[in-house]
Amino acid sequence: MARAHSFAFLGVATILGACGGSGGGTGSGGGNTGGTPTPTISTLPVTLSASSTNYSLAEGGTRGPISFTASYTGTPSGTVVPDVQISGGRVALTSAVASGASYAVQLAAAEFQPAGQTANTVTFRLCTDAACGTVYPGSTQTFTVNLTVQLKDWSTFQRDAAHTGYVPVKYDAGKFPAAATWQVSTGTSRPSAVAARAGSVFANFYAEPTSNRVETRSIAADTGAIRWRYDLGRSHDMSAPSYANGRVVSAVMDSSSGSVPMPVIDANDGRVLRVLSYASQFAQAGAPVPAGDDLFHQAGYYGNVVYAYNTATGISTWSSNAGNGIGIVQQGESLGVDDRYVYFYSGGALNIFNRADGTVYRSIPDPFFSHAGLSYYGSYYGAPILDGKGNIFTFSDNRGSTQPSAIIAFALDQTRFVWRTSGTYVGHPALRGGKLYAPRSNSTIIDVIDTATGSVTASIDVGATKAKLTSNVIATESHLFVGSERETYAIDLLAGGNPVVWTAATGGALALSPDNLLIVTGSTGMTAYRLN
Numbered sequence: 001m002a003r004a005h006s007f008a009f010l011g012v013a014t015i016l017g018a019c020g021g022s023g024g025g026t027g028s029g030g031g032n033t034g035g036t037p038t039p040t041i042s043t044l045p046v047t048l049s050a051s052s053t054n055y056s057l058a059e060g061g062t063r064g065p066i067s068f069t070a071s072y073t074g075t076p077s078g079t080v081v082p083d084v085q086i087s088g089g090r091v092a093l094t095s096a097v098a099s100g101a102s103y104a105v106q107l108a109a110a111e112f113q114p115a116g117q118t119a120n121t122v123t124f125r126l127c128t129d130a131a132c133g134t135v136y137p138g139s140t141q142t143f144t145v146n147l148t149v150q151l152k153d154w155s156t157f158q159r160d161a162a163h164t165g166y167v168p169v170k171y172d173a174g175k176f177p178a179a180a181t182w183q184v185s186t187g188t189s190r191p192s193a194v195a196a197r198a199g200s201v202f203a204n205f206y207a208e209p210t211s212n213r214v215e216t217r218s219i220a221a222d223t224g225a226i227r228w229r230y231d232l233g234r235s236h237d238m239s240a241p242s243y244a245n246g247r248v249v250s251a252v253m254d255s256s257s258g259s260v261p262m263p264v265i266d267a268n269d270g271r272v273l274r275v276l277s278y279a280s281q282f283a284q285a286g287a288p289v290p291a292g293d294d295l296f297h298q299a300g301y302y303g304n305v306v307y308a309y310n311t312a313t314g315i316s317t318w319s320s321n322a323g324n325g326i327g328i329v330q331q332g333e334s335l336g337v338d339d340r341y342v343y344f345y346s347g348g349a350l351n352i353f354n355r356a357d358g359t360v361y362r363s364i365p366d367p368f369f370s371h372a373g374l375s376y377y378g379s380y381y382g383a384p385i386l387d388g389k390g391n392i393f394t395f396s397d398n399r400g401s402t403q404p405s406a407i408i409a410f411a412l413d414q415t416r417f418v419w420r421t422s423g424t425y426v427g428h429p430a431l432r433g434g435k436l437y438a439p440r441s442n443s444t445i446i447d448v449i450d451t452a453t454g455s456v457t458a459s460i461d462v463g464a465t466k467a468k469l470t471s472n473v474i475a476t477e478s479h480l481f482v483g484s485e486r487e488t489y490a491i492d493l494l495a496g497g498n499p500v501v502w503t504a505a506t507g508g509a510l511a512l513s514p515d516n517l518l519i520v521t522g523s524t525g526m527t528a529y530r531l532n
Contacts, residue, residue: 060168088120182224
């Protein structure tokens with residue numbers, strides 16, 4: 001339990017009389033026969049307006065005021081100073097204002113809290129002095145704040161349709177686990193990256209280590225036990241699943257088709273609700289991207305096609321071919337989506353579609369694109385990153401899953417690119433507070449890139465003797481998480497020098513679930529670490 005904090009408010013003390021004054025608060029000390037009489041401390045019964053309250057808090061935010069009133073009866077024998085002690089660590093005192101014999105106590109929940117439920121005990125008492133050396137009998141009462149903090153789902157690649165990889169939470173590295181919470185071993189069969197909601201993790205696995213049949217599994221977040229499986233059939237390639245509104249969707253294909261089935265699965269029991277379809281040929285798709293009931297997917301028999309669906313109805317709402325005669329993307333990309341637009345880097349241009357009907361809003365060329373012409377290796381492993389202010393950051397060129405590339409910036413109100421990095425990067429960056437955190441190619445270094453200029457403002461090295469960084473990056477308010485194929489690291493963003501403060505003995509693709517689980521999927525399976 002967190003250390004209790006106490007607060008005494010001299011500024012709201014009520015001075016009703018000196019010791020020995022009238023009002024039933026005086027008397028002779030029985031054991032003091034020849035000196036000054038010891039005053040008797042009067043009893044001040046305190047009543048609270050409520051004994052507890054329940055509050056829910058969205059991620060990253062604060063909620064207040066959380067308040068109660070403490071009122072006393074009786075006549076004080078001297079100065080009255082309210083004292084408030086709080087244990088539980090999730091709420092803090094903001095004020096305790098006196099009005100006669102009552103105190104209006106206001107509390108607030110701290111921001112950037114980890115997910116979960118906590119009981120925070122507030123102890124109110126009345127004292128004779130600021131140090132609370134003597135407590136008025138009958139005045140001590142407790143008030144409980146039952147606080148629930150909810151993190152959003154990890155719904156698709158790099159968390160959501162903006163693909164920032166950012167989770168607004170602060171963690172205490174001193175509470176990071178020394179060992180895994182649970183593991184799902186697959187031998188030599190690598191599972192997909194994951195999607196997650198509170199209580200459940202979703203991933204695609206080969207049914208057997210030597211099988212080419214793929215199944216989606218729902219895994220209990222607390223134990224790692226498998227809740228249900230759905231057989232997606234034979235697979236030439238598979239994406240990671242996406243999750244939203246109780247529905248799980250993956251892009252898994254076995255052979256070229258103009259109508260590849262894409263089942264929509266009930267996240268509660270693994271039933272198929274409906275089946276969508278798209279065109280593709282022997283391509284490894286990026287994770288589909290949900291935005292409410294809408295779902296967006298990039299594929300196409302010859303690439304460069306964007307598909308939009310409604311997963312609640314199963315209706316295909318639109319599709320649009322982004323061919324521009326310069327380049328092609330057939331596999332690996334997850335689309336960027338906001339309230340108005342869908343963003344697709346098609347190889348040679350950033351194409352921006354109106355989300356409602358798929359019409360082209362703007363196509364912004366990438367003059368650095370080099371893979372001109374039709375290519376059956378039209379790969380782009382990654383996703384456009386949206387900062388919510390009209391700026392878009394993406395890799396500049398076709399790229400394989402481990403291939404380095406420069407990063408390029410676009411803006412909604414510009415017809416040409418804004419900047420492009422001189423260095424090249426791997427894995428996938430995270431966006432936090434106007435900075436991109438990107439693993440430098442063939443290195444153990446994360447560069448901190450200013451999103452306004454593209455310049456590197458700082459660099460963080462996890463250790464020159466470590467394996468080269470390859471993973472996507474997750475950014476929180478307190479830490480970065482990044483790794484190689486061998487290990488995963490937590491980097492303290494609030495400490496000078498940004499030290500590595502925790503190392504996990506597994507590496508691979510990273511996700512952070514609404515249960516504070518850091519989930520690592522690597523070459524031999526899936527490992528979960530509970531961070532709170």
